[in-house]
Amino acid sequence: MKKIEFSKEAKAAIVSRIRRYFETELDQPIGALPAEFLLDFFAEEIGANYYNQGLRDAHAALLKKMEDLAEDIYLLEREEKNKVAGP
Structure with a gap:
């Protein structure tokens, strides 16, 4: 480090x-x-402890934003016409 x-x-x-x-x-x-x-x-x-906690916090925030983005993208999907029903 x-x-x-x-x-x-x-x-x-x-x-x-x-x-x-x-x-x-x-x-x-x-x-x-x-x-x-x-x-x-x-x-x-102890600086590494604070640094690593900051990285974990940033990672958690990024994951939350990615989940929000995935949900937003899902909400943009439209129903497909002529969709073939499964077997």
Whole structure:
């Protein structure tokens, strides 16, 4: 699997949110570098779990759309004239 990477701007925003979380929820300030290391750790260790769940969700959504499309196509069918009845 390809390594999970963020743009410079996205990484800075995530690091900022990590720092804010530590400050407000844990009452423990954390520096930018430790917050960045924490982000890298989580991306490497559990990022695949979130990625795979996203793929499963996308797959389920696609299957639902395909079912809807199949139903729409069925509703467009017209009765065939001179259809030979089965044996």
